[in-house]
Amino acid sequence: MKTFDYVIVGGGLAAISAVDGIRAIDPAGSIAMFTDEPDPPYHRPPLSKEFLQAAGAPRSLLHVKPAAWFKEQDGLALFTDTPVRRLDARAMTVHLADGEPVRGGRILLATGGRPRRLAIPGSGLAGVATLRTAADSEKLREAGGRAKRVVLVGAGFIGMELASTLSKLGVDAVVVELEPRVWAGVFPEAVSGFLTRYFEERGVKFRLGCRVTSFEGERRVSRVMLDSEEEIAADLAIVGVGMTPNDELGSEAGLAVRDGIIVDGFGETTAAHIYAAGDVARFPHPLEGGLARVEHWDHARAHGRHTGRNMAGAREPFDHLSYFFTHVFDLSINVFGETAAVDRTIVSGELGSGRSIVYCVAEGHLAGTILINATGAMEECRALVRARPRVEDLMMEIEKSGTRPEERVG
Numbered sequence: 001m002k003t004f005d006y007v008i009v010g011g012g013l014a015a016i017s018a019v020d021g022i023r024a025i026d027p028a029g030s031i032a033m034f035t036d037e038p039d040p041p042y043h044r045p046p047l048s049k050e051f052l053q054a055a056g057a058p059r060s061l062l063h064v065k066p067a068a069w070f071k072e073q074d075g076l077a078l079f080t081d082t083p084v085r086r087l088d089a090r091a092m093t094v095h096l097a098d099g100e101p102v103r104g105g106r107i108l109l110a111t112g113g114r115p116r117r118l119a120i121p122g123s124g125l126a127g128v129a130t131l132r133t134a135a136d137s138e139k140l141r142e143a144g145g146r147a148k149r150v151v152l153v154g155a156g157f158i159g160m161e162l163a164s165t166l167s168k169l170g171v172d173a174v175v176v177e178l179e180p181r182v183w184a185g186v187f188p189e190a191v192s193g194f195l196t197r198y199f200e201e202r203g204v205k206f207r208l209g210c211r212v213t214s215f216e217g218e219r220r221v222s223r224v225m226l227d228s229e230e231e232i233a234a235d236l237a238i239v240g241v242g243m244t245p246n247d248e249l250g251s252e253a254g255l256a257v258r259d260g261i262i263v264d265g266f267g268e269t270t271a272a273h274i275y276a277a278g279d280v281a282r283f284p285h286p287l288e289g290g291l292a293r294v295e296h297w298d299h300a301r302a303h304g305r306h307t308g309r310n311m312a313g314a315r316e317p318f319d320h321l322s323y324f325f326t327h328v329f330d331l332s333i334n335v336f337g338e339t340a341a342v343d344r345t346i347v348s349g350e351l352g353s354g355r356s357i358v359y360c361v362a363e364g365h366l367a368g369t370i371l372i373n374a375t376g377a378m379e380e381c382r383a384l385v386r387a388r389p390r391v392e393d394l395m396m397e398i399e400k401s402g403t404r405p406e407e408r409v410g
Contacts (some may be wrong), residue, residue, distance in 0.1 A: 004032040005076075006311060007094055007104030009084045009249065011035020013043065013297060014278025014304030015110040016064045019076065021308025029312065030075045032102060034094070034217045036083035039134060040067060045297050047137040048161040048309065049327055053168065054140065059134050083165035087253040089271040093191055106311040109261060109269075109276040110304060113295065118153065118239055122215030128237045130202055140238065147235035155182035157326055158240025160195075163204045164328040174232055175199075175225070176207045188342050191358055191370055194351045195328075202329055205233070243295055245280045258282060260293040265317040267307030277307040286319045287386065288338065296324035321382055334378055337368030337385040344391070348398050349374075357381065359398070361391050379389050 004387040006022055006029055008015050015033055022031060035041070042062035049058055059065065070078045071358060073282055086095040087109070089368040093101040115130035117123060129140060140162075144150065150166055152159040155177035163173040175182070182199075196206060211227040224232045250261040256270040260282035267275045267283070278300040285292040294303075299322035306318050325334045342360040349356030349372075365388045369381040389397070 001093075001101055001103055002032070003103040005029035005105045006010040006031045006108070007102060007106070008033040008108045008110060009087075009094055010108075010110030010112060010280075011037055011039075011041050011043060011078075011080070011111050012110060012300065013064060013280060014112070014300040014307075015108070016305030017301045018043035018108050018308030018311070019109060021314075022312045023308075023312075024305075025309050025312035025314050028153070029077060029105075030077075030246075031373065032077045032104070033077065034079045034082045034084050034096070034102075036081065037133065038081050039063070040065065040070060040078060040080065040132060043297070044132070045325075047134065048131060048158055049165055050146060051134070052141050052144070052162075052165050055145075059066050062134060063167070066140055084249065087249045087274075089253045089274055092273065105273070106275045108267075108307060108311060109274070109280060110278050111249060112279045113243040113245045115239065116214060116244050118241065119214065120214050122217070122221065123220045123239075125215050125217055126151075126219060127221040127235065128239065129215070130216050130239050131162070132155075132243075139233055140236075144169060144171055145235050149174070149234055150234075150236045150238065151176060151212075151232050151234040152238050152240065154226075154240040154242070155179070155206070156185070156242065158238070160199070160328055161326060162238055162240065163199060164202075167203055170327075172203070172205075174205045174207065174234075176210050176212055176226065176232075178209070178211050178272065180209045182206070184340070186340055187370065188339060188345050188358075188360060190345050190347070191339075191351070198329070198331070198352060202397045219295075243279065245293065247280055250276065250280075260290075262291065263307075266310045266315060267318065268310070269305065272373055275307050275311055277304045281307075287321055294322055294324075296322060297321045300323065308366065310315070321386055323378065330373075330375050332375060334371040334375060336378075336381050337366075338362065339370055341370035342367055346395065346398065359384075359394060364391055365389065366391070366394050 041064045083097045084094045093103045149172040152175045166173050214225045215221045216223040223232050245260045247257045247261050251257040256262040261276040262282045279295045282291045282293045302320040323336050339360045342362045344361040347361040355374045356372045360368040
């Protein structure tokens with residue numbers, strides 16, 4: 001039986017960040033990484049933006065580490081196209097698709113997630129797609145180049161980023177969203193309204209408060225049917241309605257699982273010496289309390305590295321306040337903290353006109369910030385959200401900066 005000091009199941013950003021974390025503490029321990037994808041670890045945010053737009057772009061542009069890096073590392077073995085089918089928590093082994101067991105002194109599950117699909121008629125038609133992998137993005141690049149009209153199901157990150165990207169490529173984009181506004185789970189009403197208008201001014205159409213009931217066509221999608229009885233012509237339909245964590249290995253091995261694998265502040269699961277990190281992990285939130293699962297790039301990087309350090313013996317509690325980001329049309333947006341379920345928003349600057357910061361207030365205290373074309377203020381806003389100042393103190397700080405804040409309800 002092959003034996004390694006550390007076994008990592010998964011090949012995404014959390015997995016390779018865990019390698020960095022391990023190596024910071026243990027420079028010589030043997031590490032095996034198993035991924036079911038054909039590529040070494042790569043960044044996923046560009047799949048709906050830069051990589052999708054760049055005709056003929058090689059996958060190597062996405063790689064977290066250059067391909068040669070893995071060959072240069074002593075004690076690190078990367079196994080691509082190698083799915084893990086079973087975890088034995090007692091024996092500390094993972095079992096590969098061919099049944100071969102591999103033993104690890106410490107085991108990390110960084111298995112990420114998969115796109116949710118709609119259980120409606122026509123979901124299996126050609127031209128009904130999701131986006132998660134580099135291969136998905138390449139297929140969409142090719143299909144988008146032929147399409148004239150695309151329906152995007154879901155006004156979250158995937159749907160809105162694809163609407164921006166495809167519109168730049170001259171495709172007529174229609175976004176269908178069940179909620180009455182875009183990015184309803186992320187932004188307050190004032191920001192959602194601004195973004196809707198911003199997209200509409202650039203040719204994107206919306207059907208808000210609508211449900212897709214079926215995809216129709218002869219072998220390939222040609223129409224999208226809504227519960228409003230509207231019929232939308234489409235050459236391509238892309239479903240972006242969230243992600244399901246790949247927590248089955250943990251569940252079947254007897255680990256505590258609840259929409260993700262439950263870990264403690266050190267990244268360890270309910271089984272000793274078995275860890276989980278990134279999209280698949282449900283962890284104690286350092287600011288909000290309780291357990292949270294976060295599906296963003298910055299969290300995967302930070303939580304993976306933190307968990308790797310702890311696998312190697314650091315025993316450091318996770319205390320990183322992650323941010324998430326998006327880039328749509330000419331807007332670069334970065335978000336800290338809770339920004340959706342808030343009572344008031346305070347806008348410094350003017351939305352849509354250069355740089356602005358939206359301060360989101362709940363129960364009299366700052367809960368989160370939305371930075372629009374204001375990346376230079378990221379560390380300042382991270383510190384503010386951690387401090388949770390009272391709204392009166394916040395207003396004084398904003399006024400000291402020389403800007404005149406505009407306060408809004410909701």
